Amino acid sequence: xxxxxxxxxxxxxxxxxxxxxxxxxxxxxxxxxxxxxxxxxxxxxxxxxxxxxxxxxxxxxxxxxxxxxxxxxxxxxxxxxxxxxxxxxxxxxxxxxxxxxxxxxxxxxxxxxxxxxxxxxxxxxxxxxxxxxxxxxxxxxxxxxxxxxxxxxxxxxxxxxxxxxxxxxxxxxxxxxxxxxxxxxxxxxxxxxxxxxxxxxxxxxxxxxxxxxxxxxxxxxxxxxxxxxxxxxxxxxxxxxxxxxxxxxxxxxxxxxx
Ligand code: PGA
Numbered sequence: 001x002x003x004x005x006x007x008x009x010x011x012x013x014x015x016x017x018x019x020x021x022x023x024x025x026x027x028x029x030x031x032x033x034x035x036x037x038x039x040x041x042x043x044x045x046x047x048x049x050x051x052x053x054x055x056x057x058x059x060x061x062x063x064x065x066x067x068x069x070x071x072x073x074x075x076x077x078x079x080x081x082x083x084x085x086x087x088x089x090x091x092x093x094x095x096x097x098x099x100x101x102x103x104x105x106x107x108x109x110x111x112x113x114x115x116x117x118x119x120x121x122x123x124x125x126x127x128x129x130x131x132x133x134x135x136x137x138x139x140x141x142x143x144x145x146x147x148x149x150x151x152x153x154x155x156x157x158x159x160x161x162x163x164x165x166x167x168x169x170x171x172x173x174x175x176x177x178x179x180x181x182x183x184x185x186x187x188x189x190x191x192x193x194x195x196x197x198x199x200x201x202x203x204x205x206x207x208x209x210x211x212x213x214x215x216x217x218x219x220x221x222x223x224x225x226x227x228x229x230x231x232x233x234x235x236x237x238x239x240x241x242x243x244x245x246x247x248x249x250x251x252x253x254x255x256x257x258x
Pocket of ligand 1: 010174178179180181182218219220221239240241242243
């Protein structure tokens with residue numbers, strides 16, 4: 001079965017709930033203007049927690065063809081975890097996806113591969129889909145050990161998941177040196193690592209799981225480079241930061257197939 005491309009806009013810590021209302025409303029209009037076809041690509045927005053209720057309300061009210069999710073979640077169900085958000089809080093808000101292990105969470109909150117794997121399991125148990133991030137820093141890339149490094153992250157993140165769970169999941173390869181820098185990996189760089197990730201999923205699980213798992217590239221994706229990146233055989237989507245904050249630009253990214 002062909003993998004449906006998934007274009008997800010990671011808003012990071014941008015937009016209060018009023019701005020979120022405007023952005024998701026504008027995105028819905030822009031997708032309509034561009035005759036976005038849900039059979040060709042999946043549009044997803046990943047707003048901050050405080051915007052999710054607003055985004056849900058706009059999407060439901062206008063019946064917009066946009067899925068949404070959160071940028072992180074706790075491994076705990078409830079209780080004395082100040083500042084944390086549980087999976088049930090997210091499912092109640094209609095979230096489909098949760099990003100885990102973004103390089104910014106790893107850097108500023110010390111998240112390990114093991115924690116990311118545990119969060120992914122929690123998300124799957126709650127009936128949502130994890131977008132599990134991986135990717136190497138510039139020093140690793142310069143040493144030429146990036147494939148090995150990323151596969152090490154994959155082994156650790158997927159260790160507690162079943163083949164069925166991995167098949168449903170999304171993996172985002174985001175080289176840290178390409179995030180927010182304007183420096184995009186070449187389409188060949190993206191394919192090299194995304195292809196290696198798929199091959200490793202095949203080794204760890206089986207061929208059907210490797211065929212099913214969707215793998216995104218992320219790092220300075222824009223409407224001007226998305227086509228070339230999406231043309232790579234093992235790239236099934238993009239995780240988009242900066243360019244997802246402009247409705248027209250992100251709608252162009254979602255409709256890359258035109
Ligand atoms: P960017 O961010 O598109 O702004 O480079 C990508 C990401 O961090 O998900």
